[in-house]
Amino acid sequence: MTNRPLPQIDDDAPFWNAASDHEFRMQQCGECGHVRWPPSPVCTECWAEEHEWTELSGRGEVNTWVVFHRVYFDAFADDVPYNVAEVELEEGPRYLAPVECDNDDLYRGMPVSVVFEDVTDEVSLPKFEPK
């Protein structure tokens, strides 16, 4: 796909590095165990800095979703209507990504699990499929 927007990687670099290995990792507090997303330099529960990028189950449920009918990105012109969903992960955080299913099949509470799409040599995008 040409001109496809890619993530601008900064403090979430470990997330994208893991994704390129098809691993779904987020920060887990070394003090209280809280799993957080988006990335933060401190735990959003206890403000401890110690953390590791823990591999998650990749399982979750659809919390909410949208379906794009208008083309905002040239790279997605052939994809409309396409969905983007907010998935509430088993470990707590919510992650925004498409669910690979018919848009009409989406519902709140739909169980999904993560899959990866290799976009470039460096970037693989986490997405979800119905479970």
Next chain:
Amino acid sequence: MSYDQNPVLIGAGTTAEFGVFPDRTILGLAAEALKDALDDAGLDRHELDGLVTNMGSPLSRHYDRICEALDLDIEFSAQYWAHGRWASSCVQHAAMAVEAGLADYVAVGLGLKFNAVSQFGGNERASLSEIGSISEHSERPWYGMTAPVGGNALATRYYMEKYGATSEDLAHISKTFRDHAALHPRSHFADPITIEEHQESQYIVDPLRLYDCAPLTDGGAYVIVTTAENAESLPNEPAHIAGMEGLSAGRNNHLFARPGMGIRTQEEYEYDASVTDPIYERAGVTRDDIDALFTYDAFTPNVWYALERWGFCDPGTAFEFARDGNIGLDGELPMNTHGGLLSNGHITAWNHFVEMYDQLRGKAGDRQLDGADTMQYATPFGDSIILRTRP
């Protein structure tokens, strides 16, 4: 709380039209609106010593270029960022400036050309350039997710699923504000629409349709802030800034969702507005005193979020309230009596402040509310200003 210097609005002005003006410049629109506001206030431009705006380039122009081009001699300037959401923060900043003695007469507002640089409902360029990998509107360009329309639609779906609201409920908001705009001589869109036309309009980002999204508007609007004492020598009756509350931020705040709803980083909990909004105590009023409510209606569901965030409706009930005629000019709580961003024009809420002042001084024409003496601007993001005809 009271403000010792008693900050007031003393003038308001706009461009003669809101619309799409490819042949006009931002500076030209700013000059026309500022001149109108100063004329209204009875001030000469050389008396103006403060300027605050919510946007610089590219949608508007930076404060220094405005001052240079319009020959202003300003001692107190402030410029927020390129987001519409800062309009009331700008008015608050101006009120604080006159309260603190930093300036006597502060012009607050802008000229802008949305159509020159932005894209209806969102912006690929902004999505790609302004953010890292995560941003507050929910931009995720690599998934085809732009914002603000995308982030707003996410919250709207969540609200609909949770409370049973429908797209047709949103249609009543579009129709109501279009009816208001039809009574305003400068509206960008003044032709009435029906519920059916809303329902037949195309989805932009499902569940939001064309008529759920504010247009991109070119135009300008300013209000003039000063102290009550300064206002005494000017021709207009002032509108008193009775209370203010700043923009909220944090993990439980989302631009397009009431706290406690449970999207993005929000926790899901029983939200009780009665214990969260100090503005009413600061202004010395109750919600029952509010004659009209103005909100940042870039998208129709913002009306739901504002009504619930500010405690006019219990969580999960605003869609019924707005559907049942309560936000019209004859309703229990008229909202956006000028037609709002959705129809009067997307002047990033400066037109809201102009309309509030016009309502308070009885200059709202066919839209005039009888006996209105207390107006509130309040957004889903948590910021608010209450204006009154008396301190």
